[in-house]
Amino acid sequence: MAEEQKYQIVPEGKIRDYIDGTIRKDTPEEYVRQTVEKRLVVEHKYPKARIAVEYPIKMGDGKKRADIVIFSEEATAEEQQDQQNIVLVIECKKESVKPTDKEEGVAQLKTYMASCSNCVWGMWTNGKHKTVYQKVTDDKGNILFEEANDIPSADGSNSANDRPKRGLMSKATDDNLLFTFRTCHDIISVNEGHSKQAAFFEFLKVIFCKITDERNVTQPVEFYTTASERNNSDGQATVYKRIAAIFEEVKKKQGKIFEANDTIKLEPRTLTHLVGELQKYSLLDTRIDFKGKAYEEIVGSNLRGDRGEFFTPRNVMQMAVAMIAPREGEKVLDSSCGTGGFVVTAMNAVIATLKAQMQGEYGENIEDWPPMIRDAFNNKITEIAGENFFGFDINPDLVKATKMNMVMNNDGSGNIIQLNSLLPPHEWSEEKKHLLEARMGRAKDSIVNHKTIDLFDVIVTNPPFGSKIPINDQQILEQFDLAHTWTKDQHGKWKMNPTKLRVSVPPEQIFIERIIQLLKPGGRAAIVLPDSIFSSPGLEFIRVWLMQKTHIIASIDLHADTFQPHNGTQCSILFVVKKTEAELQEELKLGFIPNEEIFMVMVDHIGHDKRGNTVYKRDEEGNLVLRHEENEVREINAETGEVTYRKENFEEKIVNDQTIMVAEVFLKWKRQQGIVW
Incomplete structure (x- = not known):
């Protein structure tokens, strides 16, 4: 019974208001309003009791409803019936409405502010543009509207119209x-x-x-x-x-x-x-997943290239990293790092483990840790980021973008390298080779060819793929078994022709082999690949090669819309462990590859549709299902520095996403199989 009370059903096409719980029509304008409402509570610290939605404001002989109003702190529930106790008015519009619109633009906001004698602040937003005004009166008694940076916060800790103070800036939501x-x-x-x-x-x-x-x-x-x-x-x-x-x-x-x-x-x-x-935000203190989502969406919408690049959704990255489970001290690489999502996700997984250990000893809230312990923790994070996480990408713009992503997430940007990793290693610049040798503890000038680049414990990556960008450089192709021709003998066994190269090869095929070359013996990889690798009869030799060189641990079949709206290629994620030389020799003596169980899952719900719109869980009648949540809001008294906490209740939509369940099921299966990493 208690479990049922945590959920609420909302009819299809409707939305539950964050402030007052009213069921409203789900429209673009309503999305903007709900985003603003959450910010008012979580960032600006306004109690819900001070906020009213669709508040009727008397204007001459008629009334109009303001989207959001905030009352003075002293106003009682009865006094909130009087619009003269309003101190802030907010108007929210859909994106197509412009600030200059005569009927719905900023002029409407100013009219509302003028009708409420004690209203000092106003904000107009369409989700894309935002304008904030402070109402003042000049020496002659004329009302003026001066543009400001942002509305003030309830507790005075976010006075964005003055010089911010360290420690009082907001964490963004x-x-x-x-x-x-x-x-x-x-x-x-x-x-x-x-x-x-x-x-x-x-x-x-x-x-x-x-x-x-x-x-x-x-x-x-x-x-x-x-x-x-x-x-x-x-x-x-x-x-x-x-x-x-x-x-x-x-x-x-x-x-x-x-x-x-x-x-x-x-x-x-x-x-x-x-x-x-x-200026109102502390980006360093803002939750990493919030920063990553915001940053990578901006990067992805502006830097998508023509090299087969399409960026992996965050939920898929989180699933892959949770399954590959990088550990502290392991050298981790994304060999086609794009915007840096996989590198940052893997780094943050290791940091989260360290953080959990520290929280067990010093308490849940990092802000309450002794300064010396907090500094030691931050120094350790910087050390982990700077020594153990690496990214390669051929695109210099994406390398810059990844470096910024790493800087926002505890640095490590020095290990993000612009590199065509398919080139023969002797053609890599001396500077880049020496950096890798130093980081890995290898002797200087030890990286000489494709047989000497087994540097990494973990690789998690989404390589570029597609027939439109084939690799036909013979110097590149000759490094790879998979770039040679393969034929079946009379016994049905595939054999490579060591003297004959294919004319051109789709990049994902030789990226598979390069990734294995970059792994240490016993190292593991998670690789996003098109389903043709797993199913095409003509590519059976690639599957044979993989079974020869690696232990195939898992294959996750992703939903067809995973990479939409940018790419409709059906993909899976392959998880492998590189065989050691001893294992290879043992199998050579046996004359066959022993059978191994493989973890296989189909993801039927990926959390968004083919247009990229988020898809939420619904009941059998198509009604939206909401989950009751409790949010802890941390408040700081700007004058005394006293820290207090209060609870805010809200109902959260549940994304229809099965990736969050896959890692847990896989880890249980892995333990049963005796697989240790």
Whole structure:
């Protein structure tokens, strides 16, 4: 009975309001409002009791409903019936509505604010653009609306219109960080006229500045703009100068990402607006999965290339990493790292294990740990990131993007290398080979060919694939068994022709072999591959080669929509362990490969449809199922520094995603099989 009380059914096409629980029609405008409501509670610390939705505001002889209003802290339930006790009004519109719209734009918001005598703040947003106003009265009694960076928080800890204080900045929530990143990117695109890619890299510079300033913990915050600076050209110039000084520090620390003569190619006004959007957040303290989702979506929408690149959904990455289970001290690689999702996910899995151990000794909340212990933990994270996690990619733009992803997630960016990993290793640059040799404890100049690159304990990757990007360079192909021709003898056994190469080979086929070459004996890999590798009769020789060289542990058949809306290729994830030389010799003596059990699963629900829209669980009648959740909101008294916690109840939609169950079932099966890693 208690279990049933945790769920609520919502009819199809409806949504349950985060603030008052009302069942409303699920529309684009409602999505924007629900995102704002959650931010008001979680980020801005407003109790739900101070917030009202669809509040009727009297205007002349009629009434209009404001989307969201917030009352003064002192207002009782009875006093909230009076609109003169409203201190903040928020209007939410769908994305197609523009701020300049006569009927639904910012003019409507100002009318609401003017009708509520004690209303000081207002915000208008369409989920893409946001405008905040503070209502003031001049010497002549005229009402003026001055643009501000953001609305104030309930507890005063997030006064985004003044210089922020370290320790009082907010941790961003899921959709709100994505919304902020999109807003920043759109500000650049609209105001500067840059291409999508150019706009992204200017945004990247600003994020680097934000992270660098957050790391300067002994100095006052420099990444900020005041409301007065935002609203005049002199102030905007001051902000630009301040951020440009931080960027000089960035270039010194990130010399391999930015050129020495590089500058922030944004107008002061544009840069000031970006700073105003970002300054309220502590990106370093924000949950890693929130940052990853927001960052990778922005990267993916702007840097998709024509080399067979399509980025792996986060839930699939998390499943693969949970199954491959990297451990502290193991060297982990994504040989086609894209935006860095697999590297960051694997790194964070190791960090999470360390964190859990520390929490068992020092308590659940890291903020409450002794400073010395917290510093030791952070230093250990930096050490883990810097020594054990690696990424290769041929695309220099994606390498930059991955380095930024690593910087946002405890660094390790020095091990992200621009490299065509299919090239013969003797053609890799000396600098890159020496870096790998030093990190792996190998002798200098020991990397000489494809037989000497068995460097990594774990590889988890989604290599580029497709017939449109074949590999036909003979120097590359001659390194690989799978690039040679194979024939079946009279006994049905496949044999490689050692003297005859295929004319061209789809990249995923030789990437399989390169990944095995890069593994240490006994090392393990998780590889995303097209289903043709597993089912095509003409590719049976690849399956034979895999059984010869590896223990095939698992095959996860992914849903057809996994990589939609960008790619409809049906894929699976193959999990293998590289055989040791002793195992290879033993099987050679036996004359056959012993049978082994393989874990196989079909994922029927991937959490989104072919358009990329999230799919939620529904009952047999098609009604949405909600799960009751309790969120702990941490509050800091801006004057005393006192930390308190309060509970906020809400109902969460349940994503229809089976990947979250696969790893648990696999780990149980693995233990039963006696497989240890």
